[in-house]
Amino acid sequence: MGDDAAHPTTLDGRRLQHNLYGVITVTLNSFNLTDGGALERIVQVIPQTERKEIKMCDNHHALSRRDFIKLVAMGAGGALLASCKRGSRLTDVTSSTSSPPAVPTFPAGATANLILTNGKVMTVDASDTIVQAVAISGDKILATGTDEAIRALSTPGAQEIDLQGRTVTPGLIDPHLHFRAVGLNNTYYVPFILPDVKDVASLQYALADAIKGKQPGEWIMGYYMILADKSIPTKEDLDPVSPDNPVFIMHIGGHWGTANSVALQIADVTASTPSPQGGIIEKKDGEPSGVFYNHRAMDVVRRFAPPITSDMIKQSILETQTLMASVGVTTFHDNNIRALEDLRAYQELSQAGKLFLRNDLYLTLEWPSDLEKVDQVEQIDDGVTRFRGFKFLIDGQGPTAHCYKPHNGVEWRLTTWDPKMFKDTIRRLHDTGLQICVHCIGDAAADLVLEAYEAAMNANPRSDPRHRLEHAILTTTKATQKMKDLGVVVSTQPAFIYLFGEAWNYLFGAERMERIMVTKEWMQSGVHVAIGSDAPSTPFYQPQATLAGAMTRYTFKQNTIGADQTFTFNEALRAHTYEGAYSGHQENVKGTLEAGKLADMVVWASDPSLLSPEELFSSTVDLTLVGGKIVFRRT
């Protein structure tokens, strides 16, 4: 641990108490898109862990295969969930969730109560029509057109917003983020991130600071971003400053983390503890190093940490809602709901009228035993909050990407679920009539998911299930065709390239870099591609970073990855609006500015279509409207 003089960016205690905006703003400042140099000097994101022998065992969390078969067999008619007898449970709504609702129409003579005039309204309709004005009646768009035509629809008491030439687009739809977790990164988790934490010494300094005032035995849960002198810290890096407190710090990407010796002791992780199926408990010279890869391994330690309370979740959701509204998001999909309590938190907030951003929720199934939760999920659809389906992870992040050929990470053959059990589970969940989305990074992972979808769809042909691939970082050309054939939607995050592109280059090598996140290939092949942030897995929570990322595809070293895969602004905007709606079966009710659709829209401070990607990255919005109501106004 160094002294203050050696650490000009040392903590003064105040920085750890930044509000959500503060932490993220500080972080973003150090990721200035036009100055990758500063980051380059301190970044070393490449895992250098030696390859390990992986021992598998059934973790006691998981059901045995026989138990699993028993569980799924309980669903009469082959549907695991269809057997549920309670009132508003999932399968009662099967038909309404699998087909898009029709575009609503207005009665003749309907008038507007709000009009936006004198602007540039980018409708994102099929022809990318641009008009001057838009009329809103209640929560829907009554019409778009010229100022004159729109004014003719307003009544004397109607409100008029003079856009003064500003640009309006549909509200941004983020189809993949961990919404409930964004705020937790400043409450439950202690941030050990740039600019305060940039190497092991500054991590130790910050950790010591976080422990000050804690009782012995109190947990420190944290997350880190990048350390210049060590890609992944081990217990030896944490132990000197945490002799009496259990510590677990996760990488910001969320797929590996490090425990100190106190935490290992509490979790009873020793030299003889085998890795759980689908995860890796790293050993060095036979002893646990403190590093855990993939959620199933991290769960071995995390389940001893203090629970995240419902109040914390609710507070996080509300703070994140304010933050996302301020950058123009009007709908989000939370793809990482890990507990039924989290679903209930959303439902209670929605019922209390506290949610103003529309949200689609997906329950994460990490362990086979999580299938028990499925039976307890209540269908939610109140116009704001909707339960949509299920989320899986089939591999980890880069170092544990499931690939056909070896990569320079930690393990390239590992799937987080036993493939057979995974396929059985996909089949059963497909039968519920709901949507499934699966995290996949490696090419073999994507194919495994597509195979599982195909088998389920062949066995039970449902009209347009729109199952999804999340991320799909590395895929084959054959996979593109399969996505198209199956109607599978890709939900991916172009801003990842900035942060992780250099690491992928090291991990996968030049040949496979040709196949990184092939957004244009998918789009041109007729695959639906929706783009979003995956916040807080990177600091780039704002759609402006996602749009700029899709248009540039460059890394912090200014290397472009797949120049032929870049989107134009219009393509990126469509992928962040219409396609986001499409990814949740909602393209007929939102995602474009057309008569009958929900009045979810954004007024930009400057015309985003005319900005350079760098300007777009740091651009702002003046107004965000959801259902015709202003939910954010820049003051």
Ligand SMILES: [Zn+2]
């Ligand atoms: Zn995610």
